[in-house]
Amino acid sequence: MKAKGSITKQEAELEISKEEVDSFFKGIIPQFVRDAGGILSDNVRFWRWKNQVKIIKQAEVIVKESGLQKKEVPLKVLVPLIENSSLEEEETMQLKWANLLANAATGKVNVTPNYVAILNELSPLEAQLLDILYDNVIKESDYQKRKTMQFGKDKVCEVLGLSSESFDLIIENLFRLGLCRPPGSTGIMFGDSRVALQTTSVFELTTLGFDFVTACR
Incomplete structure (x- = not known):
């Protein structure tokens, strides 16, 4: 039984973390929300709280390193994000959440509510595939060429060690989220002609996909 007036290690950690969280949110959450107890304290389990604190601390470091000032973030973005x-x-996904939060807080990248929803629906492997695609297309400065740059299923399966079925499940989810598309969306080149084709064997990173990955970096 805990002695009256004593404090547990977890309670001490929570008190310290609360001060750090309050410091981060100063200026980006309306005062009336903070005065009402914040958006993090409503029946949140301790393990969720620890995840939140870790991500917020990472976001704070990213913001400081950027040298940018924080601004108020719309609640319809901030609440579901947190x-x-x-x-x-x-951990790799926590870093993406931290980057998304930092970019929303500084306005460095336009973070929309659907980006929060998309990140919430991605697996680490799906996010890894998006990073691979992004690292390739960002080398192309011409927008028209970039958005029609095509990738092959076999190469991705080789790089990520995926079976054909596992890849199809991943790419179909990315199609569903609008982050990738089959070349049938714009056509695939046969000689000088562009022919519509519905397939998972060849695909492209969409403009939405490119902008989303940017927001998570």
Whole structure:
């Protein structure tokens, strides 16, 4: 039984973390929300709280390193971002949530509500594939060429060690989210002609996909 007036290690960690979180949110959450107890304290389990704190601390470092000033973030972006990020335990994905939060807080990249929803629906492997595509297309400065740059299923399966079925499940989800598309969206080149083709064997990163990955970096 805990002695009256004593404080547990977890309670001490929460108190310290609360001060750090309050400091980060100063200026980006309306005062009335902070005065009402904030958006993080409503029946949040301790493990979710720890995830939130870790991501917020990472975001704070990113903001400081950017040298940019924080601004108020719309609640329809901020609330689901904080809530959904608290469920993420994979470190690579936590970093993406932290980058998304930092970019929203500084306005460096336009972060829309659908980006929060998209990140919440991605697996680490799907996010890894998007990063690979992004690292290739960003080398192309011409927008028209960039958005029609095509990638092959076999090469991706080789790089990520995926079976054909596993790849199809991943790419079809990215199609569903609008982050990638089959070349049938714009056509595939046969000689001088562009022919519509519905397939998972060849695909492209969409403009939405490119901008989304940018927002998570």
